[in-house]
Amino acid sequence: MKKIVRHGAGAALLLDLPKMQQMAAEIVKAVKIPVTAKTRLGWTESDKPIVEAAQRLQDAGIAALAIHGRTRDQLYTGKADWALIGEVKNHPKIQIPIIGNGDIISAQKARYFLDKTGVDALMIGRGAIGRPWLFREVKHYFETGELMPQPNVAEVVEILKEQIRLNLEWKENEFAGILMLRRHFAKYFPGLPNFRELKIKLLLAENACEVHEILETIVEVYGTYQPDYLNASL
Numbered sequence: 001m002k003k004i005v006r007h008g009a010g011a012a013l014l015l016d017l018p019k020m021q022q023m024a025a026e027i028v029k030a031v032k033i034p035v036t037a038k039t040r041l042g043w044t045e046s047d048k049p050i051v052e053a054a055q056r057l058q059d060a061g062i063a064a065l066a067i068h069g070r071t072r073d074q075l076y077t078g079k080a081d082w083a084l085i086g087e088v089k090n091h092p093k094i095q096i097p098i099i100g101n102g103d104i105i106s107a108q109k110a111r112y113f114l115d116k117t118g119v120d121a122l123m124i125g126r127g128a129i130g131r132p133w134l135f136r137e138v139k140h141y142f143e144t145g146e147l148m149p150q151p152n153v154a155e156v157v158e159i160l161k162e163q164i165r166l167n168l169e170w171k172e173n174e175f176a177g178i179l180m181l182r183r184h185f186a187k188y189f190p191g192l193p194n195f196r197e198l199k200i201k202l203l204l205a206e207n208a209c210e211v212h213e214i215l216e217t218i219v220e221v222y223g224t225y226q227p228d229y230l231n232a233s234l
């Protein structure tokens with residue numbers, strides 16, 4: 001994000017690998033717990049120094065590296081470049097665990113990216129927004145080779161209620177919690193027909209009680225409907 005990189009932080013460190021390495025080394029020296037790092041592939045399409053960055057971070061004592069397979073210029077456009085993530089993972093000089101990240105939106109995608117690259121772990125971001133059961137889906141698929149059935153709206157609402165409960169427990173006040181939850185609400189209900197009015201109500205609700213009332217209505221109207229999470233946009 002602009003507000004981060006304009007201070008030379010975040011992805012901007014990809015423009016100054018010696019500085020990235022030095023900072024990482026200082027952090028490793030300063031703490032007693034393992035230090036991990038996460039970065040993108042590079043700044044622009046023509047400048048993707050991720051292999052060198054990984055080596056430098058490894059030399060700095062970083063214990064594991066997560067790689068988001070995009071450049072800074074891409075922000076969230078285009079596709080994550082898992083081939084390059086795989087190159088880092090399989091580079092003869094890289095020994096630290098590599099965590100692959102970018103565009104894992106289904107159990108099959110997780111399987112595909114893992115098999116393609118051999119990374120040591122997968123990191124899921126946007127795919128879990130409005131679909132926090134994705135982790136369970138991936139685990140289930142890896143363990144059994146079978147896809148979990150997709151939940152219907154009534155089941156999804158139960159999961160959302162749990163997220164609301166946890167979020168409100170964690171946030172300092174109810175309104176702050178509701179504000180944070182707003183970005184998640186619509187993601188829970190992709191493609192519901194004629195949902196606009198209820199969606200707007202949900203996004204305008206100012207306290208948990210209002211949210212719960214709207215959720216009850218959603219269950220009454222759409223309870224048995226099965227949203228198409230596999231084709232929902234991120």
Ligand SMILES: Cc1cc2nc3c(=O)[nH]c(=O)nc-3n(C[C@H](O)[C@H](O)[C@H](O)COP(=O)(O)O)c2cc1C
Pocket residue numbers: 038068101102103104123124125126127
């Ligand atoms: C709302 C939001 C906040 C994020 N915040 C951070 C962050 O603070 N640090 C970071 O390294 N990545 C952050 N990311 C990027 C994600 O960790 C991840 O690298 C990126 O979304 C690509 O993975 P995905 O395709 O699974 O979403 C954020 C992403 C989103 C959508």
